Amino acid sequence: MDHFPIFLRVEGRRIVLSGGGEAALAKLRLLMKTAGHITVFSADPAPEIVAWAENGKLRLVRRAMAPGDTLCAALFYAADEDDAEDARTAAIARADGALVNVVDNLEDSQFITPAIVDRDPVTIAIGTEGAAPVLARAIKADLEERLPVALGPLARIGKTFRKAAEVLPFGRARRDFWRDYYFNAGPAAITGGETAVQGALDALLTDHLARKARPGHVHFVGGGPGDPDLLTMKARRLLDEADVVIYDRLISAPILELARREAVMIDVGKEAFGPSTPQETINDLIVEHAQKGAQVVRLKSGDATVFGRLDEEIDALDAHQIAWSVVPGITSASAAVAEIGQSLTKRGRNSSVRFLTGHDMKGFADHDWATLARPGEVAAIYMGKKSARFIQGRLIMHGADRHTPVTVIENASRPEQRILDTTLDALPTALAAAEMSGPALTFYGLAPRDAVQAQTDNPYSTPIQAQEAL
Numbered sequence: 343m344d345h346f347p348i349f350l351r352v353e354g355r356r357i358v359l360s361g362g363g364e365a366a367l368a369k370l371r372l373l374m375k376t377a378g379h380i381t382v383f384s385a386d387p388a389p390e391i392v393a394w395a396e397n398g399k400l401r402l403v404r405r406a407m408a409p410g411d412t413l414c415a416a417l418f419y420a421a422d423e424d425d426a427e428d429a430r431t432a433a434i435a436r437a438d439g440a441l442v443n444v445v446d447n448l449e450d451s452q453f454i455t456p457a458i459v460d461r462d463p464v465t466i467a468i469g470t471e472g473a474a475p476v477l478a479r480a481i482k483a484d485l486e487e488r489l490p491v492a493l494g495p496l497a498r499i500g501k502t503f504r505k506a507a508e509v510l511p512f513g514r515a516r517r518d519f520w521r522d523y524y525f526n527a528g529p530a531a532i533t534g535g536e537t538a539v540q541g542a543l544d545a546l547l548t549d550h551l552a553r554k555a556r557p558g559h560v561h562f563v564g565g566g567p568g569d570p571d572l573l574t575m576k577a578r579r580l581l582d583e584a585d586v587v588i589y590d591r592l593i594s595a596p597i598l599e600l601a602r603r604e605a606v607m608i609d610v611g612k613e614a615f616g617p618s619t620p621q622e623t624i625n626d627l628i629v630e631h632a633q634k635g636a637q638v639v640r641l642k643s644g645d646a647t648v649f650g651r652l653d654e655e656i657d658a659l660d661a662h663q664i665a666w667s668v669v670p671g672i673t674s675a676s677a678a679v680a681e682i683g684q685s686l687t688k689r690g691r692n693s694s695v696r697f698l699t700g701h702d703m704k705g706f707a708d709h710d711w712a713t714l715a716r717p718g719e720v721a722a723i724y725m726g727k728k729s730a731r732f733i734q735g736r737l738i739m740h741g742a743d744r745h746t747p748v749t750v751i752e753n754a755s756r757p758e759q760r761i762l763d764t765t766l767d768a769l770p771t772a773l774a775a776a777e778m779s780g781p782a783l784t785f786y787g788l789a790p791r792d793a794v795q796a797q798t799d800n801p802y803s804t805p806i807q808a809q810e811a812l
C-alpha cells in the first residue's frame with residue numbers, strides 16, 4: 343500500500359483549486375459535496391464555475407494563483423491541464439503547506455482522490471493507486487447498483503438513535519440489532535419517512551431486548567484450496583458474521599481478509615511433521631469460545647471432512663453439548679484436477695478414485711497397494727511430498743507400471759501454482775528437483791490433458807516438465 347486511505351475532516355477548512363476547464367469541473371463537482379470552503383483560481387473559468395460562485399458554492403478569484411494563495415489550505419488541486427502551470431501552482435501550494443494533488447499526475451501528487459460511492463454519511467472510497475482507474479470505476483458502478491439509495495438517510499437516522507447503545511450490551515447483541523435495522527426493518531420503513539423509521543427503531547429495540555442471548559455455535563467451514571473465489575457463498579457469509587475464526591496454516595491470506603474486522607482471529611496452524619498446536623488445545627479453544635456464546639468459524643483448508651481431523655473436534659463439542667454444523671468446501675483434489683483439465687473418474691478408465699494420505703499419525707500410511715497398482719487406477723494423494731519415495735516403492739513392488747503418469751500440483755488455485763508432470767518412475771527425483779515448499783496434491787494415474795498447461799485458467803500456473811526437473 344503506497345497510499346493509506348483515510349477520511350480527512352474538511353469541514354470549515356480551505357480547499358483550493360487552480361484551473362477553470364474540464365478537469366477543474368470534474369473535481370469541483372466532488373469537492374462541493376464536502377463541507378470545506380472552496381476557492382478557485384482561474385483567469386478564464388467555465389460558465390459553471392461562475393454560476394457556482396454566484397450561488398455561493400465556492401469563491402472564485404479571476405486570476406492566476408500566486409504565492410500565499412494557499413495559506414492554511416488543507417488540500418490543493420492543480421487542475422490547469424498544463425504541465426508547466428500545474429508544476430508552478432503545485433510548488434506554491436507545497437510551500438504554503440497544503441497537501442497537493444496534480445490532476446492526472448500520480449508522480450507529483452501527495453494524495454489521490456478515490457472513486458467515491460456516496461451514501462452520505464456512508465462513503466465508500468475505492469482506490470487502485472493509479473494502476474487501474476477502469477477497475478475502480480467498474481467496482482464503483484457495481485456498488486452503486488447494490489447499495490440502496492436509502493442507506494444514507496437510514497444511517498443518518500440511525501446515528502441519532504442512542505438508546506440502542508444505552509440498553510443493548512456491546513458486542514453481538516448490538517451488532518444483531520443494527521444489522522436487522524439496516525437490512526430489514528430500516529429499508530421496510532423508509533418509504534414512510536423519518537417518523538416511520540424512528541417508530542421501526544423503537545419496535546426493533548423492544549423486540550431485540552426481549553430476545554434471549556443466542557447460544558454459541560460452531561461452523562466447520564471448508565475454506566477451499568486458497569483462491570477466495572472458490573469459497574462457497576455460505577462460507578463467505580459466515581466469515582462475515584463470525585465472532586471468532588480459528589484457522590489452519592493452509593488458509594490463505596485473501597480468505598482471512600474476508601472475516602469481519604472485529605472478529606477474533608486465532609491461528610492454530612499445524613506444520614506437517616513440525617511443531618504444531620496440539621489437537622487437544624484446538625478442541626479446548628473451540629469449546630471455550632462457543633461456551634461464551636460466540637459464533638465460531640472453524641476454518642479448515644479444502645473440505646473440512648477430508649483429512650481434517652474433524653471428528654475429534656466434533657466429539658469435543660458433543661461432549662459439551664455445543665451445536666455445530668459443517669459447511670462443505672472444495673477439496674484440493676477437485677481444485678487440482680480442474681487445473682490439469684482431467685476428470686477424477688472416467689468411463690472405461692477408472693470407475694472409482696481414492697483419496698489417500700501420504701502419512702498418518704504413525705508415519706507413512708499403508709494402503710491397498712495391490713489394488714492401486716492395477717492399470718487405470720487413479721488416486722489423489724494428500725500430504726504426499728515427503729512420502730513420495732515410499733509410495734513409489736510400494737506401488738512398484740506390487741506390480742505398478744513404472745511409466746504410470748503422475749502429476750503433482752503445488753498451490754492449486756493460488757497465484758504460485760506449479761504443475762509437475764512426471765511418471766511413477768521419476769517421481770521422487772523430479773519432486774526433489776522441483777523443490778516445492780507449498781501444499782501439493784499428487785495424482786497417481788493422471789497426466790495433464792494435452793496442451794492444458796498452455797491453456798490453464800490460472801494465468802500464473804507454471805508447468806514443470808519432469809525431464810527438465812531431472
Ligand code: SAH
Nearest residue numbers: 644645648673674724725753754781782783
Ligand atoms: N482438508 C483439506 C486437506 C487437508 S490435508 C482438503 O480438503 O483439501 C493438507 C493437504 O492438502 C496438503 O498437504 C496438500 O496435499 C493438500 N492441499 C491443501 N491445499 C492445497 C492446494 N492449494 N494445492 C495443492 N494441495 C493442497
